[in-house]
Amino acid sequence: MAELDQTAANDTLDALQQRGAAFLGTRHAILGGAMSWVSERHLVSAISNAGGFGVIACGAMPPALLEKEIEATKALTDKPFGVNLITMHPQLDELVQICIRQQVGHVVFAGGIPSGAHIKAAKDGGAKVVAFAPALVLAKRLVKFGADALVIEGSEAGGHIGPVSLTVLAQEILPHITEVPVFVAGGIGRGEAMLGYLEMGAAGVQLGTRFAAASESIAHENFKKAFIRAAARDALPSVQLDERFPVIPVRGLINEGTKRFMRHQAEVVQKFQSGELDKTAAQLEIEHFWAGALRRAVIDGDVETGSVMAGQSVGMVTSVQPVAEIIAALRAQALAALVARGTGA
Known part of the structure; x- marks a missing residue:
């Protein structure tokens, strides 16, 4: 019966994340959060190669540097990955064109609400557009502008944050935005939490802090040790x-x-x-x-x-692990939770 439960749990988890995984073109509906200086070719390709979806953090990169980073990432993975562009970047138009020229499948706009023109340019170039929605009214506006998917990120996240927790944002937005996949981010460090948000209607999850301390991350040893201690x-x-x-x-x-x-x-x-x-x-x-x-x-x-x-999930970073192990652990925790409550029994 336990084996049957495990099989049923696998099927249930796959069904819950099917929409997000199909949108990303991945095995798992798990995005890597775009972190400046951290989310570069090595970590991005490792996440994609492990069945997740790596995202290059363009940050303040000039266009030529972004193009090199995309090419270098392609040399390390043949799996889908995206590029995160900051809407306030003075050369945003050029950055979008580079993503199109390099046939980047997904462009993630962050740091503000992208204009309808930038969304249209990316989509016309063949990319799917992902945007961050800090409130329900903005989520609706982004869908109207043509965003193909949304990320809602709670204040538990690391780096620049908004004022509202993911717990509240998920309740505010997930029941009302069904036209496009919605990924959740902020404070997620274990598979049980991932499962809970999938069951609430999320298409998938985004993790940053857990991946920042991965063995493939180029972050300094001192940086990773600080995460482990925290x-x-x-x-x-x-x-x-x-x-x-x-x-x-x-x-x-x-x-x-x-x-x-x-x-x-x-x-x-x-x-x-x-x-x-x-x-x-x-x-x-x-x-x-x-x-x-x-x-x-x-x-x-x-x-x-x-x-x-660092996000508040930093307390769940207890060692430096390969990305594949982190993703496998998240899935195993979600499956264990499903089995424990008798899914498929």
């Missing part, structure tokens, strides 16, 4: 000291850099109040504090003063 409570959003000087919330591990940022904000506000800096100069000085900080942490291994972006 608990969920260590991954906190950056704090805004003065409402006159907005700070975009970024979730990362608390370190000396985050403490210095608080002191830096206080010093800048004091300079503004004394007339030493005008409002624009003060805002720029606050924003420039973290310039290059993510690279320092990821590439150079400076996890004390660098920006160690």
Whole structure:
């Protein structure tokens, strides 16, 4: 009977993720979150080769560099992968054209709501368009604009975050957006959670933090060790000291850099109040504090003063594992949960 249960559980899980897997062209409906400096050819190809869907983080790359990264990724995998483009990039038009020229199957727009023109350009070029929807009203607008799929990312995620948890976003959006696949992200670290969201109507899941510490990730050994040491409570959003000087919330591990940022904000506000800096100069000085900080942490291994972006699922990172093992563990946990409650019995 246990073997029958296992077979039934496999069939159930495959059925739950069938829509997402078919959309991505993959074995598993698991996206790799696009993380600057981390989501490059090695990690992206490893995720795709393991049956997931790797996504290159274009970030601030100029067009020529993105093209090289796409070509290098193609040399490492013949499986589907996508490219994440930041909507505020000054050369977004050129980046979209490079994705089209390189026949990238999926373009993921992030960092803002893409224009209808950019969505149309990508789709006309043969790509499927994925966009991030931080609220139901925006999800509906993106579907109307022509997005082929959506990602809803909760505040549990690492890096730049919105104010709402995935638990709430999923309840707000999943029952009402059925025209396109909706993938969920933020704080997902185990297969039981993946299963739960699939049963709520999600087409699949996106994971970043778990993959950032994978053996195929080029992140520095110090960066990965910081993840292994950390608990969920260590991954906190950056704090805004003065409402006159907005700070975009970024979730990362608390370190000396985050403490210095608080002191830096206080010093800048004091300079503004004394007339030493005008409002624009003060805002720029606050924003420039973290310039290059993510690279320092990821590439150079400076996890004390660098920006160690991590989601709250970091507490579930207990070792450096190959991507294939991470994906296999997620599936095994989901299957065990199905079997435990007697699916197919």
